Amino acid sequence: MAELSRKGVARRSWPESLHWDWSRKAPELELLATRGIGIFCEQDWQGAMMTRTVVHYSRLDDDSGKPLVYIDFLEAAPWNWPIAPINQQRRFKGVGVMLMREAVKQSVGEGFHGRVGLHALPQAERFYREVCGMTAFEPGPGGGPLVYFEFARAQAKRFLGGDAHEGARKDLRGGTRGHPRGNPRGNPRENPRENPRGGS
Amino acid sequence: MTLNLTAAEMEVLEALAQRKDLSKTAVIRQALRLLQLVDTRVAQGEKLFFEDEVQKKKAELMVL
Numbered sequence: 001m002a003e004l005s006r007k008g009v010a011r012r013s014w015p016e017s018l019h020w021d022w023s024r025k026a027p028e029l030e031l032l033a034t035r036g037i038g039i040f041c042e043q044d045w046q047g048a049m050m051t052r053t054v055v056h057y058s059r060l061d062d063d064s065g066k067p068l069v070y071i072d073f074l075e076a077a078p079w080n081w082p083i084a085p086i087n088q089q090r091r092f093k094g095v096g097v098m099l100m101r102e103a104v105k106q107s108v109g110e111g112f113h114g115r116v117g118l119h120a121l122p123q124a125e126r127f128y129r130e131v132c133g134m135t136a137f138e139p140g141p142g143g144g145p146l147v148y149f150e151f152a153r154a155q156a157k158r159f160l161g162g163d164a165h166e167g168a169r170k171d172l173r174g175g176t177r178g179h180p181r182g183n184p185r186g187n188p189r190e191n192p193r194e195n196p197r198g199g200s
Numbered sequence: 201m202t203l204n205l206t207a208a209e210m211e212v213l214e215a216l217a218q219r220k221d222l223s224k225t226a227v228i229r230q231a232l233r234l235l236q237l238v239d240t241r242v243a244q245g246e247k248l249f250f251e252d253e254v255q256k257k258k259a260e261l262m263v264l
Contacts, residue, residue, distance in 0.1 A: 031240060033233035054234045066221050067230065111226040 009085040016121040017075050025050055025073060034072075037102050039095055047095035049074040051103055058115050059137055060152050068115035068150070069107040074099050096124075100132055104156045114156025119146040132159055203228070238263055 028034045028050065038048040049071060056070035076095040082088065103116045120128050125147055128134045134149040151159065205213065217224045238248055248261040 031233070031237055032229075033237050054230055054237060063221070065219075111222050113221070 004083070004086060015078070015081050015083065016123050017073075018078075020073065020075060022048060022073075022075075028072075035106065037099065037106075039098055041092065044079075045077055046080055046092050047074075047076040047099055049099040049103065051106060053106075053110055053112075056117055058117070058150065059148070060135060060150055062152065063113075063115060066112070066115065067110075068112050068117045069103050069110065071100075071103055071116065071118035074103075074118070096127060097131065101160060104151065104160050107151075107156065113153045114151060114160070115153065116151040116156060117148065118150075119144065119148050121146065125149075 026036075029036045033052055033054040035051050035053070036048065037051070039046045050073045052070045052072055053067065056068055058064055058066045058068050074096065076090075076092075079088075080090040080092050080095050082090050100116070104114050107114050107116050116134075118128070125136070128149040129136055132149075132151070133155050134151050135155065137148040137150070139145055139147060213224050213227055216222075216227050220227065220230075222230070242248065242263050248263065249258055250261060251258045
């Protein structure tokens with residue numbers, strides 16, 4: 001944040017999740033309905049996600065009213081954000097895909113058949129639409145400003161078995177831009193106790 | 201663990217499992233999670249409401 005400010009980058013170009021404070025979300029993990037998953041690799045948290053399994057239901061016609069895994073927060077660590085204005089290249093690519101994959105696996109394990117839903121920040125819409133292949137619901141009157149995305153069963157199955165998953169695995173094993181050493185293995189952990197802060 | 205339910209309770213459980221496309225175990229898990237969530241939020245001083253926007257009705261659910 002300091003570097004963005006120092007280099008005069010306009011606020012609208014800052015990563016939208018910069019203000020998230022994961023330490024404030026930690027108490028939620030005491031609930032049975034909430035689950036935290038983090039990716040720990042090379043002595044650092046590379047990304048984290050918080051999901052909920054109650055009071056969120058499918059909006060898709062085929063599964064309308066049936067429960068799903070709702071992603072409350074999903075964030076790659078700040079050092080994995082490519083930020084052009086300050087020439088920052090990410091250490092690892094594919095963190096978001098790996099976390100999404102865990103969410104779909106959780107949904108399958110819960111008996112929700114891969115149904116996953118979330119509201120996306122505008123900067124992340126392209127990821128959920130094009131990389132994940134989720135169905136988008138534009139904000140309606142009286143609703144919030146964010147686009148809602150949902151995985152239908154078939155989309156989730158395709159995502160788990162598809163190229164997105166393979167791409168992520170290669171990136172986290174074989175090194176990425178700015179991180180040529182290789183050998184980092186993505187290691188999803190449940191309810192990480194350390195503080196994988198996404199914001200500052 | 202054995203869960204003892206009355207015939208009426210089992211009927212409701214089976215109907216919910218069918219409607220939500222879940223196993224009976226998953227329905228019980230959902231119920232427990234929801235009860236814990238509501239109980240925790242109410243204990244923190246929050247309130248739970250049911251609202252009917254069409255009929256303009258709003259009722260607070262009292263949780264014991």
